[in-house]
Amino acid sequence: MSDSKRTVLIYKEMARLKLCNKDNGPVRFLLEKSPFNDDDDDDDDACKSVDSKECSAIGQIFPISEMYKDAAYRIEIKLSTTYPLTPPEIKFLTPIYHPNVDPESGVLCDASILTTATYTPKMSLVDIIEAVIKCIDEPNCDKPVRAALGVEYVNDRATFSNAQMEARKSGLPRT
DSSP, rough: OHHHHHHHHHHHHHHHHHHHOOOOOOOOOEEEEEOOOTOOOHHHHHHHHHOOOOOOEEEHHHOOOOOTTTEEEEEEEEEEETTTTOOOOOOOSOOOOOTTTTTOOOOBOGGGGGGGTTTTTOOOOHHHHHHHHHHHHOEEEEEEEHHHHHHHHHOOOOHHHHHHHHHGGSSBOOE
């Protein structure tokens, strides 16, 4: 894929993400920072922004499960120079008590849709955000990056829920 086609694709994907900040939508995401200037309203200027570069977007996800629904979580979506051929990396910037999120790096380590085995270049960033929210709402305790939390989630949900509720204080208020 040529640099300009990649940039136009990313530009369009960012535009789609901006439309996800609705309470009643299938997925809720608040785009806070895009690789493009807010005044980039034509593709020519946008193309100059990310040609041949790794880029990222920052925004908030709004999980819907009982355990995570009271807070929003800021994430970074890193798009490598080979995106969309390779999946984006998702990194939590807001601390989250979760078996699939590395506490040191914030990297989401098991969103099954983000593995090269299941990811396809036709997946939109909206699809990716939907998969991230699903992963947060339904942790994969078969492959936790934090084994103790995976065991706690499966075997002692009350303790997990209490610890997550305390950690939720680090979450962002839902707006």
